[in-house]
Amino acid sequence: xxxxxxxxxxxxxxxxxxxxxxxxxxxxxxxxxxxxxxxxxxxxxxxxxxxxxxxxxxxxxxxxxxxxxxxxxxxxxxxxxxxxxxxxxxxxxxxxxxxxxxxxxxxxxxxxxxxxxxxxxxxxxxxxxxxxxxxx
Amino acid sequence: xxxxxxxxxxxxxxxxxxxxxxxxxxxxxxxxxxxxxxxxxxxxxxxxxxxxxxxxxxxxxxxxxxxxxxxxxxxxxxxxxxxxxxxxxxxxxxxxxxxxxxxxxxxxxxxxxxxxxxxxxxxxxxxxxxxxxxxxxxxxxxxxxxxxxxxxxxxxxxxxxxxxxxxxxxxxxxxxxxxxxxxxxxxxxxxxxxxxxxxxxxxxxxxxxxxxxxxxx
Amino acid sequence: xxxxxxxxxxxxxxxxxxxxxxxxxxxxxxxxxxxxxxxxxxxxxxxxxxxxxxxxxxxxxxxxxxxxxxxxxxxxxxxxxxxxxxxxxxxxxxxxxxxxxxxxxxxxxxxxxxxxxxxxxxxxxxxxxxxxxxxxxxxxxxxxxxxxxxxxxxxxxxxxxxxxxxxxxxxxxxxxxxxxxxxxxxxxxxxxxxxxxxxxxxxxxxxxxxxxxxxxxxxxxxxxxxxxxxxxxxxxxxxxxxxxxxxxxxxxxxxxxxxxxxxxxxxxxxxxxxxxxxxxxxxxxxxxxxxxxxxxxxxxxxxxxxxxxxxxxxxxxxxxxxxxxxxxxxxxxxxxxxxxxxxxxxxxxxxxxxxxxxxxxxxxxxxxxxxxxxxxxxxxxxxxxxxxxxxxxxxxxxxxxxxxxxxxxxxxxxxxxxxxxxxxxxxxxxxxxxxxxxxxxxxxxxxxxxxxxxxxxxxxxxxxxxxxxxxxxxxxxxxxxxxxxxxxxxxxxxxxxxxxxxxxxxxxxxxxxxxxxxxxxxxxxxxxxxxxxxx
Ligand SMILES: [Cu+2]
Numbered sequence: 001x002x003x004x005x006x007x008x009x010x011x012x013x014x015x016x017x018x019x020x021x022x023x024x025x026x027x028x029x030x031x032x033x034x035x036x037x038x039x040x041x042x043x044x045x046x047x048x049x050x051x052x053x054x055x056x057x058x059x060x061x062x063x064x065x066x067x068x069x070x071x072x073x074x075x076x077x078x079x080x081x082x083x084x085x086x087x088x089x090x091x092x093x094x095x096x097x098x099x100x101x102x103x104x105x106x107x108x109x110x111x112x113x114x115x116x117x118x119x120x121x122x123x124x125x126x127x128x129x130x131x132x133x134x135x136x
Numbered sequence: 137x138x139x140x141x142x143x144x145x146x147x148x149x150x151x152x153x154x155x156x157x158x159x160x161x162x163x164x165x166x167x168x169x170x171x172x173x174x175x176x177x178x179x180x181x182x183x184x185x186x187x188x189x190x191x192x193x194x195x196x197x198x199x200x201x202x203x204x205x206x207x208x209x210x211x212x213x214x215x216x217x218x219x220x221x222x223x224x225x226x227x228x229x230x231x232x233x234x235x236x237x238x239x240x241x242x243x244x245x246x247x248x249x250x251x252x253x254x255x256x257x258x259x260x261x262x263x264x265x266x267x268x269x270x271x272x273x274x275x276x277x278x279x280x281x282x283x284x285x286x287x288x289x290x291x292x293x294x295x296x297x298x299x300x301x302x303x304x305x306x307x308x309x310x311x312x313x314x315x316x317x318x319x320x321x322x323x324x325x326x327x328x329x330x331x332x333x334x335x336x337x338x339x340x341x342x343x344x345x346x347x348x349x350x351x352x353x
Numbered sequence: 354x355x356x357x358x359x360x361x362x363x364x365x366x367x368x369x370x371x372x373x374x375x376x377x378x379x380x381x382x383x384x385x386x387x388x389x390x391x392x393x394x395x396x397x398x399x400x401x402x403x404x405x406x407x408x409x410x411x412x413x414x415x416x417x418x419x420x421x422x423x424x425x426x427x428x429x430x431x432x433x434x435x436x437x438x439x440x441x442x443x444x445x446x447x448x449x450x451x452x453x454x455x456x457x458x459x460x461x462x463x464x465x466x467x468x469x470x471x472x473x474x475x476x477x478x479x480x481x482x483x484x485x486x487x488x489x490x491x492x493x494x495x496x497x498x499x500x501x502x503x504x505x506x507x508x509x510x511x512x513x514x515x516x517x518x519x520x521x522x523x524x525x526x527x528x529x530x531x532x533x534x535x536x537x538x539x540x541x542x543x544x545x546x547x548x549x550x551x552x553x554x555x556x557x558x559x560x561x562x563x564x565x566x567x568x569x570x571x572x573x574x575x576x577x578x579x580x581x582x583x584x585x586x587x588x589x590x591x592x593x594x595x596x597x598x599x600x601x602x603x604x605x606x607x608x609x610x611x612x613x614x615x616x617x618x619x620x621x622x623x624x625x626x627x628x629x630x631x632x633x634x635x636x637x638x639x640x641x642x643x644x645x646x647x648x649x650x651x652x653x654x655x656x657x658x659x660x661x662x663x664x665x666x667x668x669x670x671x672x673x674x675x676x677x678x679x680x681x682x683x684x685x686x687x688x689x690x691x692x693x694x695x696x697x698x699x700x701x702x703x704x705x706x707x708x709x710x711x712x713x714x715x716x717x718x719x720x721x722x723x724x725x726x727x728x729x730x731x732x733x734x735x736x737x738x739x740x741x742x743x744x745x746x747x748x749x750x751x752x753x754x755x756x757x758x759x760x761x762x763x764x765x766x767x768x769x770x771x772x773x774x775x776x777x778x779x780x781x782x783x784x785x786x787x788x789x790x791x792x793x794x795x796x797x798x799x800x801x802x803x804x805x806x807x808x809x810x811x812x813x814x815x816x817x818x819x820x821x822x823x824x825x826x827x828x829x830x831x832x833x834x835x836x837x838x839x840x841x842x843x844x845x846x847x848x849x850x851x852x853x854x855x856x857x858x859x860x861x862x863x864x865x866x867x868x869x870x871x872x873x874x875x876x877x878x879x880x881x882x883x884x885x886x887x888x
Binding site for chain 3: 158166169173179183192272288289
């Protein structure tokens, strides 16, 4: 059996590469813990997620062989990330702008509209009849 | 079809495939699509997390201090190491070193167990204090509005992840079994490879959970 | 004279076990077909009950609470048990591997598991009916769904389980289309039904997990009171709507895309003409799949969504019209100067073109911010989605069923009864649902068991139409089942079609083809070859 490919000519990643990746992941873990103790305001969250993404990329590309395997797998994984981003972004877009509902409605556009004349009965031609459903 | 004897190099080839590379690529592709569905499953929880953290930033900061950062870091190291041993186990089987592969799988399994034990201590501590999700929340030491929401999110995310760890352990022990039985070799190691992909996914999700829950700066 | 091949997939193995544990995609397709038809019958009974209650204002045959349960069951059964799995899991399962010249799908055991999970999930849904069935509507909106005393948990657990079956089918199909194509079966020689299934499968694997987590959160909310959707505990009930519609809007395209694929097959075959704009139709399926994930906010125009978000979601919703329009115009261009034959499947295709166009265009009314405020939650919405779901998907499904029925069984149904049946269905459908557009525009709200006197005539009209439609379906059931046993042998290629599945026998042998076929022409090359019809 040859050292660096299997019978399907699959790439065998070297021991060194795996070890280096593992070490990098541990260093990044230390980094993310360290950064969290520094007061950076909003940048804390960005640093945390940024480092996590970096670690995830290392895992996906080396441990999960995305770098060496069929490119279609990379496409599938990217599609997952893209659609998750869409889900997150469009939901947050609504959630964060919820407060700004219909600013126009604070002031009626037509102040003389019928609905604002509460005291008087509606002067319409429609017969105001009993509108409750009749039970059989 | 895939089970049974290991003699004859096409023994693992199912009847509807014409080549073993076609079969193993199909299997990996299926696994990647499964990973995609897992990403979106957890994605829902990440969205919920983002929504509630953005609504209660102070409370999330106050509540996260009640998570044990040491245990969290320990568990991160444990999972990353287990991912490394998993990758090395596959490398060993690729090189037809079955014994080493089994040892590495056993290490991975043990590390997964360590992760769950640590998680158990964290959980029981929180149960003891009443830092529980939603209506079971009885703790009073956290300032800010609706601190139970943080623990709802915490328990859902880590709980779903924990279930995945358990599923991973079952898969790893099964792969270990068939490796010991001699059914895997450099010719055919798809089950181990798929289990590996799954296990790295579990690791990857924890890589995000850890800073989001334990390290709110 | 045509003959049924002596050994085929139907009689290769015998006994009930050989069906329940089969790994043959054709048999699994049929298992799915029987299951979803049972669901269709159940949902249909609920539909008739709804229309009976609405025959007159006030109470007719049931209490308001019962009515709420019945329309919920109608929606949940029709959507989760019938229409989502309908075309992909039954017709798709049977035909897809044959269309690409494969022996089976990539993962036959996963395929069988998918059906078993479907049955398991269906059992939960049925159990929920016996124990105080849900009255929330099929959408399970919070906070009502977390407070009602009915069995929300059993039903949503059923849906959670059903989700896995949908995911497994989608996963299987994607890998099958990528990896199992026969020599010569290149991407741009794939029949358009395969493209439709491919786009559908992508949505299934991307959207269904989100439904899973949504109902899981709902169950946890009910069982463990996690407070995520409860405003009293700092939760956000509208977040549920975001979660739900991130799945359920794309799910609308899980329903319609495979239907569109069938229509492409039917129109080309029965016009004996090369399909117009093959690539445009193929890519428009993918475009619809992509855009479908960007539009879900159009369900929340009146749920306190900001104006800016609403405007953007409205704009994105309009984009769906482009690929849908591309398809419609390409089909019309295919018909132009074609040698059109009015066999039953083609009549279903025409019904689809007519009804789906109405359904699609009224969707534009609802996607428009200003008109939606008026039409939201009225019968206009009900009419719109029934035109898309029944006029679109169900018409395409039955078109495909008639088209491939002789392939399934090797026997032909009675053409005259088939035409009578579709006449009933088509007329009944329009009577039922065109009147609901009028009701909605006049302000009749949906989901009420009673209504004002002024809506009486239109409601009566609608109920009357539902009976005509039911007659059409009953006739169909009779002649289709009759054909299985007593129909005349249909021959290998009854319609003179060019796609792969017609090159094997009817019914096909166990592994589809005697030997792996090689494709030498495109699926619609009617300008080069016109195969002889065997009936
Ligand atoms: Cu929608």
